[in-house]
Amino acid sequence: MKLTELEFFLEDFLLYCQSKNLSLKTLASYEQSLKLFLLYLKNEHEVIEPNKVKTGHIRQYIKYVQERGKYTVVGNNKSIKINHPQNRKDYKKTVSNVTINNYLRNIKVFFNWLHIEGEVRKNPVDSIKQIKTERRQKKEIKEDEFRLLLNQFDYTKFHGYRNKVIVMLLQDTGMRIGECLAIEADHIDFKHRMILLTKTKARKERYVYFSQQMSRELRHYVKFKERYTTVELLFPTTRNTELTIASFEKQLKQAGEEIGLSVHPHQIRNNFARQFLMNGGDLYTLSRILGHSSVTVTEQAYLDLTREEIAKKYHQHSPLSKWRL
Incomplete structure (x- = not known):
C-alpha cells in the first residue's frame, strides 16, 4: 500500500532515530504515538x-484523546480482536496528563525534525505547551517494609x-531493572x-x-x-534464558502483595536515590550513578523529599549547630 507523504516522513524519521542509536523503547514510543x-x-x-x-490540529487531537479515554484509539482495528482492550478495567478511563505530555513531546520532536529538514515552512508545534501536571510524592519503601519484602522470596529455590x-x-x-538483568x-569487580x-x-x-x-x-x-546454570548472565531463568523485565516485575508485584506493599523496580531505584540524598550524598554524584544526562x-x-525528611536533613547539616557559640 502506498504511503502518504506524512507516513513516508515518519518512516524516514524513525530511520534517523535508529542512526542516532536511540533505545528500542524510545523508538517504539515514537512509532506508536506518531502513527x-x-x-x-x-x-x-x-x-x-x-x-x-x-497548531489547531494538535490541540484538537489532545482533546480527542482526552474525550475518548484509554485504549480507545488504535492504529489497526484488527488488534482489537486480538488484544480485547474493552475488557480492561481501565478501558475508557481518563488518559493522564503525564501520558498526554509524552504524546506532545513525541509530536514536537517529529515536527522539529521536519522543520530542520526543511519539510515544513511553519512549525506547528512552536506555540504548543506541555500540560501542567501535579507532582506526586514518590512512595518511600521503609527499612522494615524492605526486610519483609525480601522475606517473601524462597531462598532455597534458585x-x-x-x-x-x-x-x-x-x-x-x-540501577535500572533492564540494566540489572543484562549483567554478566x-x-x-569484587576488588x-x-x-x-x-x-x-x-x-x-x-x-x-x-x-x-x-x-x-x-x-x-x-x-x-x-x-544451577552455566550461562554468563548473572540473573538467568531456570531455563538458562534471559529473565525479562515483565516477568521480574510480575514476581516482584506478587511478593509485595503478600505483605500489602505496592512495589515495582523503578520505585526501588527511587528509594535508592532518596536514601542516598538523605545520607548526605550530593546531586552530582547521584546523577552519575543513576546514568542521567545532566x-x-x-x-x-x-x-521531592517530604517535610519530615527535609527537617531531618536540616538538623544534620545546620551551620549554627556546628559552631561553638
Missing part, C-alpha cells in the same frame, strides 16, 4: 501532508534467591566493588558501586548460581 496521530489527521481532517498540519539478590542490588546501586558474571553496566538507557557504559554487605551476598549468590534531570526527578 496514531497521523491516523487521526488522515481520518478526521483528511490531512496527509506535513505543511497542511496546523528463582527465589535470584529475585532476592536482584531486589537488594537495585536498592544498593540504583564477569562484569562484577573495587563495582559493576560495569553495558546495556544502559543512554547506550553508554557506566559503573555502579556496591556495599560490603552486597559484596558478601553477591559472592554467595554467584557460587549458588553455578550449581544534574538537572536528577534534580527534577528526585528532589
